[in-house]
Amino acid sequence: MDLSEGSRPAFASLIERHKGSIFSMALRVVGNREDAEEAAQDAFVRAFRALSKFRRDAKFGTWLYRIAMNVCLTKARQSRLDVTSIDASAEDDVDSAPLQIPDHGDNPDRLVERSEFKDRVQNMIASLPPKYSAVLTMYHMQDLSYEEMSETLDLPIGTVKAHLFRARGALKKLAITAFEPQELR
Amino acid sequence: MECHTSLTLIQESFERILSSIEQRELDDHLLTCKNCRAEAVLLTGVVNAVKETPLEMPSHDFTLHVMDRLPVPVSGFLGIPGDVMRVAAAAAIVVATFLTWLYQDSLIQISKRIPETASIGTDSVSPYFAQIFGSIYGSWQYMATFLPPIDMDVAIPVLSVLIAIGVAQVVLRMAHGFEPVELDEVTS
Numbered sequence: 001m002d003l004s005e006g007s008r009p010a011f012a013s014l015i016e017r018h019k020g021s022i023f024s025m026a027l028r029v030v031g032n033r034e035d036a037e038e039a040a041q042d043a044f045v046r047a048f049r050a051l052s053k054f055r056r057d058a059k060f061g062t063w064l065y066r067i068a069m070n071v072c073l074t075k076a077r078q079s080r081l082d083v084t085s086i087d088a089s090a091e092d093d094v095d096s097a098p099l100q101i102p103d104h105g106d107n108p109d110r111l112v113e114r115s116e117f118k119d120r121v122q123n124m125i126a127s128l129p130p131k132y133s134a135v136l137t138m139y140h141m142q143d144l145s146y147e148e149m150s151e152t153l154d155l156p157i158g159t160v161k162a163h164l165f166r167a168r169g170a171l172k173k174l175a176i177t178a179f180e181p182q183e184l185r
Numbered sequence: 186m187e188c189h190t191s192l193t194l195i196q197e198s199f200e201r202i203l204s205s206i207e208q209r210e211l212d213d214h215l216l217t218c219k220n221c222r223a224e225a226v227l228l229t230g231v232v233n234a235v236k237e238t239p240l241e242m243p244s245h246d247f248t249l250h251v252m253d254r255l256p257v258p259v260s261g262f263l264g265i266p267g268d269v270m271r272v273a274a275a276a277a278i279v280v281a282t283f284l285t286w287l288y289q290d291s292l293i294q295i296s297k298r299i300p301e302t303a304s305i306g307t308d309s310v311s312p313y314f315a316q317i318f319g320s321i322y323g324s325w326q327y328m329a330t331f332l333p334p335i336d337m338d339v340a341i342p343v344l345s346v347l348i349a350i351g352v353a354q355v356v357l358r359m360a361h362g363f364e365p366v367e368l369d370e371v372t373s
Contacts, residue, residue, distance in 0.1 A: 008252065008255065011252075011255070012248055012252055015247075015248045015251055015252075016248055019242070019243055019247055019248065020240045020241070020242050020243075021240065023241055023242065023243040023247070024238075024240050024241045027241050028238075036241075036243075037243050037244060037247065040243055040247070041247070041250055041251050041254060044251045045251060045254045045255060048255050048256070049256065117230065117234060118234045118237060121230075121231055121234035121235065122234060122235070122238045125235065125238075136235055139200075140199075140232060140235045140236050141235060141236065141238055161200075164200070165196050168196060168199065168228060168231070168232060169196075171231050171235070172224075172227055172228050172231050175227065175230075175231050176227070
């Protein structure tokens, strides 16, 4: 496929190949289908315009992901300006002493098997600060490496690891506050 | 093992395989610490829920929407390559500027005859167009009373150059298939 010359059919097949992962990421970061679809479209259009800048030695998926992530983070920051207090509370105390967590047995699968738990956790990802939902999505859903995440987010690997650590903590904290203790038993 | 170390190891276990010593110490701690055990189970449950998030698909016409939004390839206009059109745009500016300079006296004379033409009305143009032109010129004269006096010797060449730039813009737009010419917002 000769992408450098803006081959439209070739680009259409690339959209088909990557639209699921790009849209999924967008959905987790921006939080609703309408904005996610718009962000994903913007990402592909920007990528097409910038094809001449794509380095042949780079991986197309990572490059596209980086563009999409930038679009989504911008959109998420715009749409979440009014929820900074939620962001702040999610960031607070992630590293502090453990919260009082209800005992829910020894098997985490028991939790995940419950569909309402899974659904609500998946919705919670979108309510995290965008940088946290971004790293969670990339690492745990898209299986990107630290190096790829670092390149995508233009952050040092150490910062990516710290974000990931805090993101899991913030998600766990949201889960504790979102569920009644008896729901976690 | 301290609870703080235990919580760190629980987090790290999602990213790397713990050494056998770390794993054994963590397991021993979890057996005795109810709070850390609850933390481990909840965190694992949360991470597993994230991992099991299904791939979401956009609307079925997503690809079509994106393709509709893609800029038309810069292939030119009426079969003329885009690069040629760009050179033509640059040449249009140069030629128009040169002609403006060459015929500046004539342009000034033409500008001075405009009021006469407007007042003559029906001699050389149809009454309909004369009426429109007269209205426009009348409006301009009315507005001009609020403006400082314009030196036509300067204004006409400047106006001509602006028109030349406008023509060049149109040529450039044609080269882009009349798509908006945007700067790239993406850095590689």
